[in-house]
Amino acid sequence: MENSIQALAISALPILFAITLHEAAHGYVARMFGDPTAWKLGRVSLNPLRHIDPLGTILLPAVTYLLSGFMFGWAKPVPVDFGKLHRPKRDMLWVAAAGPGANLLMALAWALLLKLVLGTAEFHYSEALRQMALAGIAVNGMFMVLNLLPLLPLDGGRILVSLLPQRAAWTFAQTERYGMWILILLLLTHVLDAILRPMIGLFLTLIESLFGF
Template sequence: MELTLIQQIAVYALPVIFAITLHEAAHGYAAKHFGDTTAYMLGRVSLNPLRHIDPVGTVLVPLVTLALGGILFGWAKPVPVNFGHLRNPKKDMLWVAAAGPGANLFMALFWGLVMKIGLTMPEGSLALPMALMGKAGITINTVLMVLNLLPLPPLDGGRIAVSLLPSRLAYSYARIEPYGMIILIALLFSGVLNFVLWPLVNGTMGLVSSLFGL
């Protein structure tokens, strides 16, 4: 079924907003759990999308990438984490970083269930929208999970790598962080990111789909 751009926006709006919002809230919750209350004190451990939305990253960039037909790409305002306040900074960094992709995996499964319900409902006013929104939710959450697990600081995968590497290597690797977003954007617009991500995204989406018999 070919959707117009307006229909695509209607289908993707909620999955995109909550995929990005819960990703950031999960970082804040995990940081609080391991001893850093910075995000909590700033009101960022919240499911309220307005506390996390970045006008460019959450609205403009996803709209542009959706219109261009590439990987749906976006971000929210990063949750501030003071790793020095964690009880075991190097060790706990892994869990704080992994919380965001973990939230996206949970949501991909949730939207898989929504899609399954939509496909099994009798034809009516809610069946098709639920199926389409469920599919969109699986896609955007899988993309965000896989993208954020790339081992490139400041992405979550980069922070996980820093946590796992020996201290000397971790310090050197962490110095990439100021240039990480520039590298990521260059990979996105060069097409390399699509080449690397889509096999991983398609494989993960296939696993979610098979779990629900989609």
């Protein structure tokens, strides 16, 4: 338990960045494509307090990580008025993909930091930075893969709605009201864990190969 709490403390900063930049990216890209809703509400911000949901961002991730080593949670969703986008169905893809894309870029940035730490002489904070960089890679990989699942209201579901033909997209969109309950059921039955672990493992392997760890 003590090791888990220590690991959670080291992961705190990477988690805050992962959540904050993920949500801010949605709002930023939505504004680029014509919807300033999130921008006007101050949600395109690097201030994590604007994105934190007490249950989904703090309590649930901590509990699931301590109990299973797998982190599950959410931030306050960035409001997007898809009707204000220039071409709503097409542009929805880019708005949705912006969050996982931000997580990918952050994972690469943490991997670069890890490469630099491993390549320099040992100093006082070497081990702490190494552990934090490893956590940053893992957390962002986990958030990216989870959010890309083709299930509404996750980003992967939004991307799928954008790609499907109109009638199929409308039918699939009706499942959003059940999406969170499906996700929780998959989590409680460990099906989510079985789906995500191989995908996250593959992502981490690709990062290791790319940076030569």
